[in-house]
Amino acid sequence: MQVVCSAAIVSANIFSTTSRDDPSPADTEVPELPEPTLKDVAALAGVSPRTVSNVVNGYVHVAAATRAKVEAAIQELDYRPNILARNLASGRSGQIAVVIPYLDTPYFSELLQAIIPRARHRGFNVLIDQTDGDPAHEAELIRRRPRGFAYDGMIFSPLGLAQADLSQRDPDLPLVVLGERSSDGEFDHVGIDDVAAARDAVDHLISLGHRRIAAIGDQPYRTGEAAQRRTAGYRQAHEHAGLPVDDSLVIVTPRFNRVDGAEAMGHLLDREDPPTAVFAYSDLVALGAIRTILQRGLRVPEDVAVIGYDDIEDGRYNTPTVSTIAPDKAGIAAAAVDRLLERIDSGNDLPGKEIVCPYRLVPRESTVGPVTPD
Amino acid sequence: MQVVCSAAIVSANIFSTTSRDDPSPADTEVPELPEPTLKDVAALAGVSPRTVSNVVNGYVHVAAATRAKVEAAIQELDYRPNILARNLASGRSGQIAVVIPYLDTPYFSELLQAIIPRARHRGFNVLIDQTDGDPAHEAELIRRRPRGFAYDGMIFSPLGLAQADLSQRDPDLPLVVLGERSSDGEFDHVGIDDVAAARDAVDHLISLGHRRIAAIGDQPYRTGEAAQRRTAGYRQAHEHAGLPVDDSLVIVTPRFNRVDGAEAMGHLLDREDPPTAVFAYSDLVALGAIRTILQRGLRVPEDVAVIGYDDIEDGRYNTPTVSTIAPDKAGIAAAAVDRLLERIDSGNDLPGKEIVCPYRLVPRESTVGPVTPD
């Protein structure tokens, strides 16, 4: 419950802009010397522009003496190639777009943290585009390159779009889609085996003795494919253990965030026969659910055990720490970047490929309780 | 305490790459028609390239009839300008860099979420660079434009660099620095009044009756300017209330994260005379501190009250919710972007400007306790 700040306590500065005009003492109009060009370097080194280009781009077949001369000239002029010119000439921007629903959702920001260095190491810069899961925005992004943005390929994490909608894409856009493939497609997919992971999560709860296990996060509509795979795993675990599935324990939520988790948990606890354990489809949902459980004066995991999905940092520092399915984010990032660059290099002339990355089940306090240090 | 997954529970897929070769039935070698150019449009519309350019760029002085002809031609050819060519010709990339220490730190990701749409609305794309607070990396970024990256200006949130180090920058780089100015500089600053905000936070604790108030997050070395401003505010609040400052209650931490908060709080609670309230220099520090307090079986705020800084989403959903200083992130983002674009447009020929944005004190459960709904 948030207290809206009352006038007495609030201290709000007026948006003031104080311009201290730093009367720059050395206001000498510098001759504005132009940046040296490749041609300048060539002239100084006494070689052709072509050779300078070769040196700059690290071509192998350059005589050592020539290379030395050119490098000396580059040093002397403090030459740096003009990327804008290179881009035009080569027809490449050296940038890839990463399209995700939410930048501030920990799972995505953690994934980004892995993608960016990987791409950069390969000489590519990353453009980030946040869609808010808006289907129109997502569709627009893959249908044609939006005006004003330059990128050579895209890593795309769809939320508002179903897999089927992806067929409407610009066929010339090198594309790698995050998340498991749930229908046929002609591009690359990178993800973990959601069904197996969900099954493992629920198996874990069952192995702890739980028999009434709720699932929070189902999305039984066409864009809810990722959620549906988790639900499938939930059912498989029950089947495998010979337990019946109580469909009323499978809770639908519009999103995978804290609020949804908190509300859904509230409804579950209002029942006459609340579950003893919960499989949340994301760690944020799990955190929301845990908050509700604690607010009701119940304990986690003694009264209700909770397991999440994603292994975000928040879950590792929560009280209690949150058990979870931990996808190999670094592996996913590496696979996605590498495949996309491969695709770009090939002129986008590659068959669709399915890349399945590892995951781990990580039991923490929210299912097994506090661990006493040895 | 995290249980490292034991072999029995872990389910780790081998990194398998199953290539389903989608034998694309329609493997018809498309004639690979080249993208239409501005020249093509001009030819079709019967005008000069110049005129097409004028239309595309929304120039005012184009006869209505001409414009209509050109637009029809654009439609017909499905023409989109080649950004790479435009960039070279105009000497602009249409991109700005935003350099922050950590992408997954909620404060920065929330700020980014505000910066990106603002920049995009103005026709600029945002490149994100994460420095991990590495001084060498930060220095390199402002010293000269790194090879391979194209941007017209930079919004920079320094962490490893002191304000004084910023003078070493490339004077031709349009630069807006986030955070309050603490020494003289010749570029723009955008931030809130940290000293006043910190003072307000501590005033709030004092007004609740607290007399022994700890501060967690001081950084008494040259790059810790932001922390030092908070400490100054902490002292001012004490002075103002006629309270003595116990220097041993001002805790130094290397960073502003959960772990540091948790550890510092541990030390404070180990004392014979623990504080009854804590001013944490970030919400993450506050969250870490709260976790430690709860783990010791103490209550927040009854035994120890905690107030943070930044107003991140995690604090709004924590148990208890975290009182905080809420900077106007949207205002900061807007001011930074607008000023940077102004600077770019002016050819970087503008005096340094100090922009101070508003903030609010937001009391929540961690200081005033649960609020009973009416």
Added chain:
DNA sequence: GTGAAAGCGCTAACAG
């Protein structure tokens, strides 16, 4: 208000 033409600085055939 519109046309003509000269680059922007680099890459990449094509020679040699």
Added chain:
DNA sequence: CTGTTAGCGCTTTCAC
């Protein structure tokens, strides 16, 4: 292995 040369597709002075 290196020089020559023609663009990449757009913007932008300069005239008319």
